[in-house]
Amino acid sequence: xxxxxxxxxxxxxxxxxxxxxxxxxxxxxxxxxxxxxxxxxxxxxxxxxxxxxxxxxxxxxxxxxxxxxxxxxxxxxxxxxxxxxxxxxxxxxxxxxxxxxxxxxxxxxxxxxxxxxxxxxxxxxxxxxxxxxxxxxxxxxxxxxxxxxxxxxxxxxxxxxxxxxxxxxxxxxxxxxxxxxxxxxxxxxxxxxxxxxxxxxxxxxxxxxxxxxxxxxxxxx
Amino acid sequence: xxxxxxxxxxxxxxxxxxxxxxxxxxxxxxxxxxxxxxxxxxxxxxxxxxxxxxxxxxxxxxxxxxxxxxxxxxxxxxxxxxxxxxxxxxxxxxxxxxxxxxxxxxxxxxxxxxxxxxxxxxxxxxxxxxxxxxxxxxxxxxxxxxxxxxxxxxxxxxxxxxxxxxxxxxxxxxxxxxxxxxxxxxxxxxxxxxxxxxxxxxxxxxxxxxxxxxxxxxxxx
DNA sequence: TTTGACTCTAATGTTAACAGTTAACATTAA
DNA sequence: TTAATGTTAACTGTTAACATTAGAGTCAAA
Numbered sequence: 001x002x003x004x005x006x007x008x009x010x011x012x013x014x015x016x017x018x019x020x021x022x023x024x025x026x027x028x029x030x031x032x033x034x035x036x037x038x039x040x041x042x043x044x045x046x047x048x049x050x051x052x053x054x055x056x057x058x059x060x061x062x063x064x065x066x067x068x069x070x071x072x073x074x075x076x077x078x079x080x081x082x083x084x085x086x087x088x089x090x091x092x093x094x095x096x097x098x099x100x101x102x103x104x105x106x107x108x109x110x111x112x113x114x115x116x117x118x119x120x121x122x123x124x125x126x127x128x129x130x131x132x133x134x135x136x137x138x139x140x141x142x143x144x145x146x147x148x149x150x151x152x153x154x155x156x157x158x159x160x161x162x163x164x165x166x167x168x169x170x171x172x173x174x175x176x177x178x179x180x181x182x183x184x185x186x187x188x189x190x191x192x193x194x195x196x197x198x199x200x201x202x203x204x205x206x207x208x209x210x211x212x213x214x215x216x217x218x219x220x221x
Numbered sequence: 222x223x224x225x226x227x228x229x230x231x232x233x234x235x236x237x238x239x240x241x242x243x244x245x246x247x248x249x250x251x252x253x254x255x256x257x258x259x260x261x262x263x264x265x266x267x268x269x270x271x272x273x274x275x276x277x278x279x280x281x282x283x284x285x286x287x288x289x290x291x292x293x294x295x296x297x298x299x300x301x302x303x304x305x306x307x308x309x310x311x312x313x314x315x316x317x318x319x320x321x322x323x324x325x326x327x328x329x330x331x332x333x334x335x336x337x338x339x340x341x342x343x344x345x346x347x348x349x350x351x352x353x354x355x356x357x358x359x360x361x362x363x364x365x366x367x368x369x370x371x372x373x374x375x376x377x378x379x380x381x382x383x384x385x386x387x388x389x390x391x392x393x394x395x396x397x398x399x400x401x402x403x404x405x406x407x408x409x410x411x412x413x414x415x416x417x418x419x420x421x422x423x424x425x426x427x428x429x430x431x432x433x434x435x436x437x438x439x440x441x442x
Numbered sequence: 443t444t445t446g447a448c449t450c451t452a453a454t455g456t457t458a459a460c461a462g463t464t465a466a467c468a469t470t471a472a
Numbered sequence: 473t474t475a476a477t478g479t480t481a482a483c484t485g486t487t488a489a490c491a492t493t494a495g496a497g498t499c500a501a502a
Contacts, residue, residue: 009289009455035484045457046484047268054272058279060371067464068230068484082368085314093310147303147379150281154375158368230485256454266487267454288494289454 010044014052017042022061022072023160025168029074033062061157075162077211083158088203090152091136094143095187095195107142111184114138119177125168133159135180166213179205231265235273238263243282243293244381246389250295254283282378296383298432304379309424311373312357315364316408316416328363332405335359340398346389354380356401387434400426 018038021027039049053070056062062070075083098107114135121127133156140149179202186198239259242248260270274291277283283291296304319328335356342348354377361370400423407419 011455034482036482047271047458047486048456050268050484051271051275054275055279058276079368082366085318085366086311086369086372089310089314090307093306097306145303145306147300147307147376151307151372151375154372155368232485255452257452268456268488269486271454 010048011051014042014044014049015055018052018056019059019061019157022056023157023164025164027072029072029161029165032065032069032071056157059154059157061161073158073161075158075165077214079158080162080210080214081207083155083162084203084207087152087155087159088200090148090155091139091203092196092199094140094145094148094152095183095199096192097143097145097148098139099187099190099192099195101142101144107144108184108188110142111135111138111187115177115180115184118180122177129160129163129168132180139183162210166210231269232272235263235265235270236276239273239277240280240282240378243277244378244385246385248293250293250382250386253286253290253292277378280375280378282382294379294382296379296386298435300379301383301431301435302428304376304383305424305428308373308376308380309421311369311376312360312424313417313420315361315366315369315373316404316420317413318364318366318369319360320408320411320413320416322363322365328365329405329409331363332356332359332408336398336401336405339401343398350381350384350389353401360404383431387431 018027027033033053035046035049035053038053039046042049053062057064057070061073063073064070098104098111101107114131118128118131118135121131137149137152137156140152143149183198183202186195239248248254254274256267256270256274259274260267263270274283278285278291282294284294285291319325319332322328335352339349339352339356342352358370358373358377361373364370404419404423407416
């Protein structure tokens with residue numbers, strides 16, 4: 001099979017590298033990023049790095065301070081709630097649209113696949129968060145609405161930061177494939193109201209988990 | 222009175238200038254943008270311009286072709302439908318959240334203000350589209366959820382391009398303040414289902430208008 | 443007519459250096 | 473001692489130049 005070869009620019013490598021560093025916690029929330037240090041660390045020039053940073057800025061992973069100084073975004077409890085409110089609305093729409101597709105059986109199969117992966121990696125914290133996000137991303141992909149996926153992706157960075165801030169271990173405690181099983185089952189049954197309720201509940205619980213982690217870390221400090 | 226001086230970087234000026242050029246139709250859909258030409262036109266270096274372009278790329282106003290060549294995004298009928306589907310979901314959420322705020326009366330007042338402007342400019346095409354977007358943006362602002370506004374803004378560029386492609390005159394024909402009056406009235410009455418239905422209808426009609434404009438221009442060509 | 447090698451050009455990718463600004467520290471004078 | 477004023481170091485804003493590559497065009501040989 002002949003595929004398009006992918007050309008990878010330094011800028012894109014920086015982008016991926018930075019994103020990974022942030023979402024893995026190597027660069028923690030609030031940390032100030034110095035262009036000169038980073039460009040040296042990546043072995044690229046400042047101009048190249050800056051383009052990547054501008055992108056991350058708009059993705060919501062970085063925020064600009066008064067003098068243009070970029071730092072890793074910190075997300076408080078209120079913002080977390082707001083983000084998940086939007087996220088929920090998007091995924092509810094995704095579920096409804098998926099259901100309305102003529103080939104929804106096939107699309108559901110993709111979702112079941114993502115679910116299977118989620119079960120497979122149960123126990124591995126790093127993999128589990130990836131599998132979880134993958135499941136929800138798949139839901140948006142299979143909605144048949146690319147704009148919906150794009151919009152969801154614009155929230156993904158912020159979601160990852162929230163999880164990272166809450167602490168991987170805390171965030172994932174009580175988080176299992178079972179809950180996602182419920183979503184797929186509900187989707188299969190196909191009652192729109194039921195689907196919405198199930199997703200609302202799923203998200204509400206996720207927020208509660210993350211917020212509680214915030215509070216215990218508040219107590220620590 | 223001594224005020225804080227407004228610090229405006231060249232990058233941000235380029236950003237605004239480019240956005241304006243695109244959404245005003247000076248740069249038409251599909252047009253290829255050459256860095257060297259633009260940087261010369263703006264009187265800035267390529268590096269500075271590139272940062273602005275990267276941002277517009279992620280805003281969805283520009284798309285990158287092979288070898289990184291950026292051109293003004295063209296939106297087809299299918300994409301238009303997808304975008305408005307997401308937009309509708311966001312605004313429905315905004316309306317529901319606005320309604321749930323403790324000071325929703327005050328927030329509704331802001332919306333009425335935007336409505337008044339819409340009535341005031343009736344007739345002036347350029348102003349009308351601005352007032353229309355302003356109304357819907359205000360709805361998101363007054364939802365009390367900043368993340369919702371941010372997400373909506375990430376669609377605004379694409380929406381403007383759609384309108385521009387459809388042609389200002391065609392897009393705005395049949396578009397009146399009356400229809401927005403209905404939204405506010407429904408919001409005031411406060412029945413969630415009714416609010417959703419009204420917004421759905423509003424958007425469905427908007428898409429129909431825009432798509433019909435596409436088709437007549439298809440016939441022209 | 444087509445293929446292949448070659449050149450040339452135009453555009454983006456990338457870099458290094460310069461300029462301006464801020465914040466912290468050192469110095470001086472009252 | 474302290475408050476005002478140099479002074480310096482660090483960082484971002486900005487630029488100009490160099491590197492690389494896709495694409496068009498040319499031309500000769502099969």
